[in-house]
Amino acid sequence: MSGKIGKQIKRLRLTQGLSLTKLANRAGISKGYLSSIESHKANPSAHMIQKIAKVLEVPVEQLLNTQMEILDPEWVDLFKQAKKLGIDKEDIRTFLTYETWKSLKEEV
Structure with missing residues (x-):
């Protein structure tokens, strides 16, 4: 599991x-220990996984499940910017519907 x-x-x-x-540094662990985790030499505890996930701003499940679909970081940033501007999900749905x-009208 640590390899994944x-x-x-x-x-x-x-x-x-x-x-x-x-x-x-941000996770409060040693660089050597993090390197060991990434190179599959150390098995992180649940507590360490939580600390790393928090810094990476991802759910713990994302670190545990390599099959999880990962969004393109540019899309994530775009949606974060929209949220900061006060654009909500319904505004985006309305835009997509429009x-x-x-597009369908132009095809006719």
Whole structure:
């Protein structure tokens, strides 16, 4: 299991542009221990997985389940920006409905 977790942690860390040192410092663990987890040499405890997941801003389940579909980070950032601007899910649904309608109308 640690191999899958290590692979997920490394992938997420790199996607977020974090160095081993930054992630380790933010999670309150040693750089060496984090490196051991990522290289499949250490088996992290549930507590360590929680600490790392919190820093990476992902649910623990995402680290445990490598089959989970991962969203493109650009989409995640875009939705975070929309949320900060006060755009809610219903606004996005309305926009998508309108764009779908417009697209269908243009085909006719």
